[in-house]
Amino acid sequence: MLFKRSHICSHMPDASSDLTKPTLVDIILPLEQSEDTEAQKAAVAAKLNTKISQIVELRLRKHSIDARQRTIKVQLRFEVGLGESLTPEPELHPKYPTASSDAKKVIIVGCGPAGLFAALRCLELGLKPIILERGKDASARRFDLGPILKEGRVIEDSNYCFGEGGAGTFSDGKLYTRATKRGPVRTIYETLVAHGAPERILIDAHPHIGSNLLPKVVMAMRESILSAGGEVYFGTKVESFIIHERKMAGVRTTDDREFLSSQVILATGHSARDIYEQLHAQKVQLEQTPFAVGVRIEHPQAQIDSLQYHTPQGQKRSALLPAASYRLATKIDNRGVHSFCMCPGGFIVPAATENDEVVVNGMSLARRDSPFANSGMVVTVEPEDTAPFVSEHGVLAGIAFQKSLERAAKQHGGGGQVAPGQRVTDFLMCKDSADLPKTSYFPGIIPSRIDQILPEWITSRLRRGLNIFGKQMRGYITEECNLIGFETRTSSPVRIPRDERTLQHSEISGLYPCGEGAGFAGGIVSAALDGMRCAEAAAESRGYTSQDRRAPEPTTTPSSQVKPQLSS
Numbered sequence: 001m002l003f004k005r006s007h008i009c010s011h012m013p014d015a016s017s018d019l020t021k022p023t024l025v026d027i028i029l030p031l032e033q034s035e036d037t038e039a040q041k042a043a044v045a046a047k048l049n050t051k052i053s054q055i056v057e058l059r060l061r062k063h064s065i066d067a068r069q070r071t072i073k074v075q076l077r078f079e080v081g082l083g084e085s086l087t088p089e090p091e092l093h094p095k096y097p098t099a100s101s102d103a104k105k106v107i108i109v110g111c112g113p114a115g116l117f118a119a120l121r122c123l124e125l126g127l128k129p130i131i132l133e134r135g136k137d138a139s140a141r142r143f144d145l146g147p148i149l150k151e152g153r154v155i156e157d158s159n160y161c162f163g164e165g166g167a168g169t170f171s172d173g174k175l176y177t178r179a180t181k182r183g184p185v186r187t188i189y190e191t192l193v194a195h196g197a198p199e200r201i202l203i204d205a206h207p208h209i210g211s212n213l214l215p216k217v218v219m220a221m222r223e224s225i226l227s228a229g230g231e232v233y234f235g236t237k238v239e240s241f242i243i244h245e246r247k248m249a250g251v252r253t254t255d256d257r258e259f260l261s262s263q264v265i266l267a268t269g270h271s272a273r274d275i276y277e278q279l280h281a282q283k284v285q286l287e288q289t290p291f292a293v294g295v296r297i298e299h300p301q302a303q304i305d306s307l308q309y310h311t312p313q314g315q316k317r318s319a320l321l322p323a324a325s326y327r328l329a330t331k332i333d334n335r336g337v338h339s340f341c342m343c344p345g346g347f348i349v350p351a352a353t354e355n356d357e358v359v360v361n362g363m364s365l366a367r368r369d370s371p372f373a374n375s376g377m378v379v380t381v382e383p384e385d386t387a388p389f390v391s392e393h394g395v396l397a398g399i400a401f402q403k404s405l406e407r408a409a410k411q412h413g414g415g416g417q418v419a420p421g422q423r424v425t426d427f428l429m430c431k432d433s434a435d436l437p438k439t440s441y442f443p444g445i446i447p448s449r450i451d452q453i454l455p456e457w458i459t460s461r462l463r464r465g466l467n468i469f470g471k472q473m474r475g476y477i478t479e480e481c482n483l484i485g486f487e488t489r490t491s492s493p494v495r496i497p498r499d500e501r502t503l504q505h506s507e508i509s510g511l512y513p514c515g516e517g518a519g520f521a522g523g524i525v526s527a528a529l530d531g532m533r534c535a536e537a538a539a540e541s542r543g544y545t546s547q548d549r550r551a552p553e554p555t556t557t558p559s560s561q562v563k564p565q566l567s568s
């Protein structure tokens with residue numbers, strides 16, 4: 001870690017204070033003064049009960065916007081140089097020990113956040129990671145987004161979900177996580193910064209990278225893996241598992257190669273349906289798990305800004321404010337209804353992985369400056385909700401249900417990746433939309449009866465949930481708002497069970513189900529944390545002591561950047 005331990009101070013440090021610890025001060029300023037150095041120094045000096053002239057340097061450590069009241073405030077944490085400048089901070093650089101020639105090999109299937117962080121941690125622990133990835137490297141992959149966006153043609157192994165960096169590469173790149181109990185979140189941020197992510201993610205309460213910067217970061221991570229002696233194979237799709245007497249021995253790829261190792265970290269994400277089918281066919285135990293499906297809801301960003309920042313309609317938000325976001329949740333008849341992966345100033349993108357489906361998701365660029373705000377609006381699906389699919393699909397019933405919705409979206413869309421859309425007001429009144437408001441979804445949308453395509457148990461809950469949200473955020477339900485179908489890939493409907501301590505599959509030793517696809521993560525940071533944990537578990541089973549496992553960071557509660565979660 002490059003950052004020194006610190007203590008937070010609300011008074012002048014006395015002579016008995018530990019002088020090796022930097023002085024940290026929390027202040028709150030009105031938005032307009034938040035970037036004014038003199039105002040910052042004055043507030044810090046008042047808090048420390050000292051003269052402004054004593055404050056030689058301020059280094060920002062935390063930044064958080066509180067827009068809950070009409071007067072927007074900014075919470076700032078500074079490290080203070082009292083009477084002298086602060087010691088310059090070393091830059092974060094990636095540095096991994098080179099794998100020795102006899103280092104034990106660990107096969108990692110999937111080059112998403114889980115796979116990449118597993119590989120880096122393997123190197124730190126003296127193991128040699130070998131990543132197998134079905135998709136292309138991030139720069140080649142970028143060109144494969146053209147056909148899906150412009151022609152509606154899905155390249156099945158190279159798209160928004162598959163390829164270097166996994167679903168994280170062309171994602172929104174929101175890094176905010178509640179998974180602080182699961183591991184060292186700060187290490188994830190520092191690793192990303194060391195590989196080219198903006199340093200600001202170390203400071204912001206709701207850190208965000210953006211799709212334009214993420215490819216560069218994941219490519220730099222690959223470079224770190226390769227230069228330390230790891231191996232990365234693109235266009236290498238794992239087809240089956242080599243298992244002898246319930247022990248993992250390696251994997252076979254579609255081009256008839258075998259990669260052998262007694263340790264396989266399986267980090268294939270929630271869209272690798274063929275992997276679940278293969279595991280099922282090879283009688284590897286799987287379990288159904290709850291997930292969520294629904295729609296993407298899209299508003300003009302200006303409308304969300306005005307609701308969250310209380311700016312009059314038609315007036316732009318202050319240049320000091322980011323595009324506003326929201327988080328909404330309620331429970332209707334024993335099922336959650338909630339917003340998911342809200343993308344302020346973002347775009348809706350086609351996230352299908354096969355040509356017979358339409359799937360939508362959201363992303364944004366670092367600037368978050370598109371005129372649209374989109375979010376998933378989804379209803380929880382419990383295993384019993386997929387009962388009609390169980391007789392044919394067994395434990396894969398949830399996937400069959402997801403797929404049925406994705407096919408329905410294709411059928412009711414306008415061909416290619418043109419998605420079905422309905423004004424939210426028409427959805428609530430169960431009527432046709434004569435036309436649709438503008439959208440950021442590049443392939444386009446076509447008026448459709450989303451209220452009739454989704455099963456009634458979902459639409460009825462969505463309707464009631466949306467009505468509640470419309471009351472909590474007056475102006476949320478508006479003629480200018482589209483619902484676009486369907487958001488189905490929120491998380492995996494299948495869990496690959498593993499032992500809590502060894503992290504190996506409950507029945508197959510040496511198989512480490514990992515990340516979002518295995519049901520142990522939901523987002524970039526939690527997938528990365530899980531990747532690290534699996535690498536540590538693999539090292540431990542090779543004889544490393546448990547001290548090699550990183551202790552979770554103490555839980556912190558970052559203050560809200562926008563309104564807190566609204567739940568009924």
Ligand SMILES: Cc1cc2nc3c(=O)[nH]c(=O)nc-3n(C[C@H](O)[C@H](O)[C@H](O)COP(=O)(O)OP(=O)(O)OC[C@H]3O[C@@H](n4cnc5c(N)ncnc54)[C@H](O)[C@@H]3O)c2cc1C
Pocket residue numbers: 109110111112113114115132133134135160161162163164165166167168169170171172173174175236237238239267268269270271272275341349351361362363514515516517521522523524525527
């Ligand atoms: C458009 C979009 C926006 C998102 N925005 C955010 C966000 O803002 N913040 C956030 O936290 N999360 C976001 N997510 C979710 C996030 O990307 C995932 O939670 C995260 O990437 C999961 O990481 P993972 O490593 O477990 O799996 P994945 O990222 O899905 O990676 C799995 C990898 O395995 C590869 N693979 C699959 N099958 C095989 C096989 N048979 N052989 C070899 N390789 C295989 C895939 O090609 C893929 O690269 C977004 C997702 C999408 C699609």
